[in-house]
Amino acid sequence: MAKTIFEWDYSDYPGAKSYPHLFKPIQIGNIIVPNRIKYTATEENLNGLDGFVTDQGVAYLRERAKGVVGGLCFMQGVYMDEARMGQGYVGQAAAWDDKFVPGLKRLAEAIHDGRAVAGIQLMDCGRVGAVDVEYGHGPSAVPQRLRIFREMREMSKDDIKEMIQQHVDAAKRGVEAGFDVMEISGIVGYLVSNFISSYTNRRADEYGGDIRGRMQAVVELIQGVRAVIPDDMPLGIRLCSEELLDDVRGNTPEESMESYKIAEEAGADYISCTLGWQESIYPVISRDIPMGNWIHLAKRAKEHVSIPISMAYRLFKPELPNEKIAAGELDIWEMCRPMIADPLMPKKVLEGREEEIRHCVACNLCLARLFRDAPMTCYINPICAHEANPEFADPPPAEEEKEIMIVGAGPAGLECAYVAAQRGHEVHVYDKRQEIGGTLNEARNAPYGDDELWTCVEYQKVMCEKAGVQFHLGTEVTEDLIEDEMPDSVVLATGPLYSKPEVSGADSDKVVYLLDVMAGKAETGERVVVWGNRKPGIGCALHLAKQGKKVTLVGRDKTAGFDVNPSFKWRYMIYMRQNGIVAYNDCEIVEVSDEGVVVETYDGYRWPISCDTIVIADRAPNENLKNAVQSEGIELFVVGDALIPRNLSSAVHDGYRIGMRI
Amino acid sequence: MPVDAEKEITRLWKALHSAQDEIGKTYYRWRQVAIEFAGDDVKPMDVALRAAEVFGKDIGKSILPRMNWLKGEEGFMMILARALAGLWINDGGNANVEQGESPGEIFIKCTRDPWPTWAKEFGVPMEEVAVCREKMYQSILEDVSVFMNIPLGIELQKAISRGQGETVMRLYKAE
Numbered sequence: 082m083a084k085t086i087f088e089w090d091y092s093d094y095p096g097a098k099s100y101p102h103l104f105k106p107i108q109i110g111n112i113i114v115p116n117r118i119k120y121t122a123t124e125e126n127l128n129g130l131d132g133f134v135t136d137q138g139v140a141y142l143r144e145r146a147k148g149v150v151g152g153l154c155f156m157q158g159v160y161m162d163e164a165r166m167g168q169g170y171v172g173q174a175a176a177w178d179d180k181f182v183p184g185l186k187r188l189a190e191a192i193h194d195g196r197a198v199a200g201i202q203l204m205d206c207g208r209v210g211a212v213d214v215e216y217g218h219g220p221s222a223v224p225q226r227l228r229i230f231r232e233m234r235e236m237s238k239d240d241i242k243e244m245i246q247q248h249v250d251a252a253k254r255g256v257e258a259g260f261d262v263m264e265i266s267g268i269v270g271y272l273v274s275n276f277i278s279s280y281t282n283r284r285a286d287e288y289g290g291d292i293r294g295r296m297q298a299v300v301e302l303i304q305g306v307r308a309v310i311p312d313d314m315p316l317g318i319r320l321c322s323e324e325l326l327d328d329v330r331g332n333t334p335e336e337s338m339e340s341y342k343i344a345e346e347a348g349a350d351y352i353s354c355t356l357g358w359q360e361s362i363y364p365v366i367s368r369d370i371p372m373g374n375w376i377h378l379a380k381r382a383k384e385h386v387s388i389p390i391s392m393a394y395r396l397f398k399p400e401l402p403n404e405k406i407a408a409g410e411l412d413i414w415e416m417c418r419p420m421i422a423d424p425l426m427p428k429k430v431l432e433g434r435e436e437e438i439r440h441c442v443a444c445n446l447c448l449a450r451l452f453r454d455a456p457m458t459c460y461i462n463p464i465c466a467h468e469a470n471p472e473f474a475d476p477p478p479a480e481e482e483k484e485i486m487i488v489g490a491g492p493a494g495l496e497c498a499y500v501a502a503q504r505g506h507e508v509h510v511y512d513k514r515q516e517i518g519g520t521l522n523e524a525r526n527a528p529y530g531d532d533e534l535w536t537c538v539e540y541q542k543v544m545c546e547k548a549g550v551q552f553h554l555g556t557e558v559t560e561d562l563i564e565d566e567m568p569d570s571v572v573l574a575t576g577p578l579y580s581k582p583e584v585s586g587a588d589s590d591k592v593v594y595l596l597d598v599m600a601g602k603a604e605t606g607e608r609v610v611v612w613g614n615r616k617p618g619i620g621c622a623l624h625l626a627k628q629g630k631k632v633t634l635v636g637r638d639k640t641a642g643f644d645v646n647p648s649f650k651w652r653y654m655i656y657m658r659q660n661g662i663v664a665y666n667d668c669e670i671v672e673v674s675d676e677g678v679v680v681e682t683y684d685g686y687r688w689p690i691s692c693d694t695i696v697i698a699d700r701a702p703n704e705n706l707k708n709a710v711q712s713e714g715i716e717l718f719v720v721g722d723a724l725i726p727r728n729l730s731s732a733v734h735d736g737y738r739i740g741m742r743i
Numbered sequence: 744m745p746v747d748a749e750k751e752i753t754r755l756w757k758a759l760h761s762a763q764d765e766i767g768k769t770y771y772r773w774r775q776v777a778i779e780f781a782g783d784d785v786k787p788m789d790v791a792l793r794a795a796e797v798f799g800k801d802i803g804k805s806i807l808p809r810m811n812w813l814k815g816e817e818g819f820m821m822i823l824a825r826a827l828a829g830l831w832i833n834d835g836g837n838a839n840v841e842q843g844e845s846p847g848e849i850f851i852k853c854t855r856d857p858w859p860t861w862a863k864e865f866g867v868p869m870e871e872v873a874v875c876r877e878k879m880y881q882s883i884l885e886d887v888s889v890f891m892n893i894p895l896g897i898e899l900q901k902a903i904s905r906g907q908g909e910t911v912m913r914l915y916k917a918e
Contacts, residue, residue, distance in 0.1 A: 665753070683837060683855065688752035 083108050084313045086261055087196040089115040089151035095433030100399045102406040103414060104431065109389055110315025110350035112261065114198050117406055118152030118427045119391055119415045120145045121319075121353065122202035122264065124170045125157060125457040126450070127466060130213075132160070132168075132175025134184030137456075139191050140469035144424035146195030150431050153413070154197040156188045158204025158266045159255075161247040166218045167272065169206025171454045176203075176251040185258035193259070200262040201255040202319075203248050203306070207272025208233060208281060209359055212454070218244075219275045220282040220289065220298070226329070226360045229452065241288060241298055244272070245305050252306045256314065263310050265302060265318045268355040273299055274321055277340050278358075280331040292336045296343045303347040315350040317391075322354045322378040325361040338385045351389040353415060354382045366395055366418065367652050368443035368530030373401045380410035391415045397441055399430045421447055422462045436543045440536035445648035446730065452648070460646075460730040461537055463496075463737035476741035479504045483569035485743065486511065488558045488706060491519015493721025493732035494574030495541035500740025502548035509568070510550055513557035517542060520576050520617075520722070521729065523599035527620030528627050529656060534729060560709040570716040570743055573707065574736065577700035577722035582612060586673030595621050595698040606693020607631060610678055613698030614641040614666055616728060619653050621698050626660035633690055634664040635680055636699070641666055644728055670695075700726035718743065763835035767861030775865070788871055795875040799882025802830070806883065807890055816893070816916075817846055823887065823895075824849040824914050827880060831856065847916030850900075852909055859904040873902035873910075880912060894918075 091097035097104040104116045127138040138157075146154040159176035160167040168175070174188075175181050185201065192199035211217030211231040218240060219233045236244065252263055267273030275281040276298045282289050288298050299318075307316055320340055324331040332340075341352055356375055357365035364370055372395045379392040391413030396402050402414035419426050422441035429438050439462055446460040459465035467473035482505045487494045490512035502508040516522065518538045525535045545552075556562075563571065579594050581587040595617055597603035607630055611622045614636020622632045634641055634657070641657070641664045642650045657664060665680050672679040677691040703723040710717045718739045721732035777794065778787050806826050812819055821840065828838035828851050837855035842848075862872045877899035888895045894917040901907040 663753075682756065684832070684835065686752065686756050688749050688756075690749050 083111050083113045085113045085115075086198050087115065087151055087193075089196070091116070091150075091431065094431045096399075096431035096435075099433070100403040100430065102403045103399055103427075107389060107412060109262070109317070111313040112198070112315055114153055114413075115151040116149075117402070117413045118149045119200075119353075119413050120149050120152075120154045120420050121391075121393055121415045121417045122155040122158045122200070122204070122266065123417050123421065124173060124451055125466065126170050126172030126454070127456055128157075128172045128174045130171055132173065132177075132181060134174055134181075134187055137466065137469045138172075138174070139187050140474075141466060142188055143191040143194065144468050145420050146192040146197045146199075148420055148423075148425040148428050149195070149197045150428045151196055152198065152427065153200055153262060154192045154195065155200035155202055155262075155264065156185070156192070156260075158202040158206075158271075159185075159251060160210070161203060161205060161251040162244070165214050166211045166216070167205035167207070167247075168212050168214075169204070169210045169271070170451055171212055172456060173204075173206075173212075176201075176254050177247065179254065182254050182258050185254060185260075189259035198262060199260045200264055201258070201260040202264040202266050203251050203255075204266035205244060205248070205272035207270065207275040209270045210272070219272065220284050220295075223281050223283065238286065238288070245298070245302050248302050249305045249309050253309050256310055261314065263306060263314055263316045264353070265299075265306065265316070267299065268319045268321055270358045270360055273302070273318075274324075274358070277321070278324055278326065278331050279336070280324070280326050280329045292332070292339045293343065296340055299340075300343060300347040303344060303349055307348045316348065317351040317353060318344050318349045319353040319355050320344060321356055321358070322382055323356045325357045325363040325365070328362060329360070331358075334381075338381065341382055341386050345386045345388050349388060351391060351413070352382065352386060354379050354390050354392040356394065364652055366443060367445055367649055368533055369652050369656070370395055370443075370530075372397055376401060376405055376411065379405065383410055383412075389413060393417050395443070397443075399427075399435075418443065418447065421457070421459050421465055424468075437540070437547075439540045440533070442533050442537065442729075443530065444646060444730075446646040449646040449648035461733055463734045472741065476500060476504055479506055479743070482506055483743070485509065485570045485572065486558070486563070486566060486568035487572045487574055488512075489519060489574030489576060489721070489723065490514070490517040490552065490554065491574055491576055491721065491732065492521055492537055492541065492729055493723070493736040494519070494572065495538065495545055496733045496736025497572050497574065497718075497720060497740040497743075498550045498736075499541060499544035499548045500737055501743050502545070502550045504741070504743075506743065508548075508550045509553060509566075510545070511553045511556050511558045511562075513555065515555045517552070517554065519574075520596060523596045524617065524620060524729075526599050527624050529623065529652070531620060537729065537733065558706065560706070563706070563709055563713060563715070567713065568715060570718065571706075571710045572739060572743070573703070573710070573717070573719045573723050574721050574732075575703045575705065575723045577726040578703050578705075579697045580699055580701040581697055582670045582673075582699075584670060584672055589673055589675075589695075591693060592673065592695045592697060595696055598696050599624060604694075605630060605696065608677075608692040609633070609694045609696060610635055610670075610690055610692040611696045611698050612636070612670055613700065614638050614664060615644045615698070615700075615726075616642060617700065618698035619645070619657065621696055622662050623653075623656055623660060625696075626657075626662050632660075632662045633692065634662055635668050635670055635678070635690075636664075636666055637669060639667050702726065760835065763833075763857065764861075766834055767857060768864075771861055771865040771867060774867070788868075788874070791867075791871050791875050792878050795878035796882045799879040800886070802879070803883040803886040806887060810887065810891060812891065819891065819893075820847070820849055820895075820914065820916070824851050827851050827883070827897075827912070827914070828853070834858070843913070843915075849914045851912040851914060853903065853911075854909050856903045856910055862904070869904040869906075872904040873899060876902070876910065877912070
């Protein structure tokens with residue numbers, strides 16, 4: 082009879098009524114999981130460089146365990162070899178020795194404290210591994226496509242046997258640590274997927290050849306692990322349903338489905354359906370990919386195997402997974418990025434508090450940081466990776482309750498407002514606009530998914546309302562108003578100033594401002610120069626190019642999108658090329674005339690660009706009101722772009738940090 | 744047929760940058776070869792410093808035809824300093840010269856240097872970039888000093904590759 086680890090009764094919860102299929106149980110192997118929610122194994126680089134679990138890592142996972150409200154919660158994938166060829170991330174947890182068991186036990190207990198089902202994942206990073214050693218290992222020594230990864234050495238048959246044994250030994254440690262579910266990672270370029278893929282497995286022995294041959298090591302792995310874990314411990318595997326490696330002769334979709342069938346035959350109790358590789362040229366989880374874009378792959382998987390199928394990949398909201406589970410096209414709603422942004426996301430769904438969800442904006446900053454050996458943080462969640470710090474995670478009440486004036490109802494001001502109000506301050510937010518959101522009102526009009534950025538403001542609005550923040554919209558803050566109100570503190574969140582180049586002709590009628598263009602209040606001609614090559618300029622350039630304009634981007638930064646995280650920036654570069662946008666970086670505009678502009682490079686070369694309109698996207702800090710506040714002796718803070726023009730993430734993080742400290 | 748100035752110039756500009764990029768990459772590829780041939784008993788820094796010496800000697804010989812005494816000692820030193828700054832500019836950097844407080848002293852300041860970026864791509868220590876620049880310039884001056892019969896010295900005071908924001912070389916007349 083199947084085992085139930087924790088009993089949960091969802092019947093009284095509004096979310097269970099709205100999304101009944103998400104909150105019904107499922108049998109996986111020999112256990113019953115109370116719901117269809119899974120927080121999937123996520124590398125966060127919060128463990129020690131020696132592979133030991135840290136307080137930060139435990140605190141991070143503890144929050145996610147609360148969030149799954151009884152569902153599956155996985156710790157990150159562990160590497161299993163002392164030589165560290167399988168280690169893909171500097172802060173990846175290790176399981177190659179019994180000394181790591183106490184730490185793993187802490188993680189299992191943290192998950193159980195949340196009354197969730199604890200999962201551990203075995204992850205030899207293969208081609209993406211060897212983060213800190215000279216070379217990695219794989220089925221064949223295929224050169225790396227991406228220079229940041231190490232050279233590969235071909236594994237001998239003894240090496241393969243040893244690797245399988247390492248998985249088996251690590252599995253035993255996972256059992257000893259108290260985990261309930263075991264999972265093998267076979268995705269995105271990690272070792273298991275390297276064996277399965279025709280791109281990276283060129284072997285002629287029994288571990289290579291056709292798909293059955295390439296799956297042989299995986300079969301032995303599954304069977305080896307299966308043999309050492311209890312009968313009531315399900316064993317799952319994450320496998321690519323589509324590698325998206327057609328350009329390098331990777332697996333066909335048919336071969337991928339064959340791998341699913343073989344995994345089921347070998348003894349897997351469930352499959353987590355994934356797609357893409359780090360080396361793939363196709364984006365998978367960035368914001369430019371519409372939500373739900375890949376869900377059909379779960380359905381296809383269901384047509385090939387009988388064991389449960391789970392899937393993540395741009396499934397950020399509950400409606401679609403609920404619908405697909407009802408239709409029999411999916412069994413478990415997996416999440417990674419959404420629960421980085423909001424660890425309690427499924428809990429809020431269950432409790433009918435969806436408006437309080439801080440949605441992931443699919444920027445992939447979390448990934449960018451991992452690949453640059455940094456602890457993971459979240460673009461939109463300031464608390465992420467700081468869960469162990471009580472000051473951050475749960476800011477204490479203010480020692481002295483103050484009346485706080487926040488000037489600007491954009492993301493920086495709103496974030497500061499609700500955090501400060503939650504701590505007991507009386508908070509008044511002023512904005513000369515009639516609506517909240519600041520410059521995000523215009524920014525969300527940029528193409529390729531930027532409308533999703535608005536979810537940040539929607540969340541902040543709800544939090545402000547719940548915290549009792551008072552809004553004064555359509556009110557411009559002046560020196561007189563400050564003098565009249567005399568608040569205890571002022572937070573300037575006024576956004577940036579858009580600065581024209583200080584050159585002859587810059588006062589021409591053909592010069593317009595980005596915000597007016599994005600709001601549809603300023604017309605542009607057919608040929609446009611956008612001055613300022615950071616994200617706002619790129620968004621504006623794409624917005625105009627989509628309207629059929631011939632757009633040239635000119636800016637001081639050495640590369641366009643200097644402020645965009647590398648895991649997303651490449652998408653913009655491709656879209657700029659596709660839309661015919663020419664970018665001149667490391668350049669200044671030195672003259673504006675009736676014909677257009679003259680551009681000068683950092684090394685002194687000049688040329689003319691013909692254009693009808695110049696859009697100013699270059700920003701400067703906003704010093705307005707600083708003197709007025711300081712002259713009154715009022716405590717002053719400046720946040721967001723008003724301090725230094727950066728991005729939405731900086732605005733949110735600035736706002737949070739000031740709100741928790743003021 | 745009208746010439747599209749933007750198109751023509753930017754083609755040239757991009758070609759120039761590609762060519763400049765190859766300068767650094769070629770140098771560091773050869774460095775790798777040299778280190779492999781030198782073997783494990785030789786320190787890479789010693790190989791690099793020897794290379795800087797050889798480069799400097801050759802560049803020094805090519806500078807000699809441009810030396811002009813007719814502008815006087817200070818004029819000659821300024822021509823020399825500009826030539827040294829020009830080495831950076833050729834590679835894609837930004838450099839200029841500034842007269843020092845004393846007549847026999849000129850500062851060559853580089854505010855944009857492509858060499859640290861190339862070095863990083865090949866895993867070369869940043870300190871090597873700094874000391875090799877100094878060594879190269881000292882080697883350039885050996886023949887120039889003898890040729891003009893003026894003892895010249897050059898010293899590295901700051902380096903971008905040391906995180907100091909700019910590279911400053913002090914060219915001086917050694918008493």
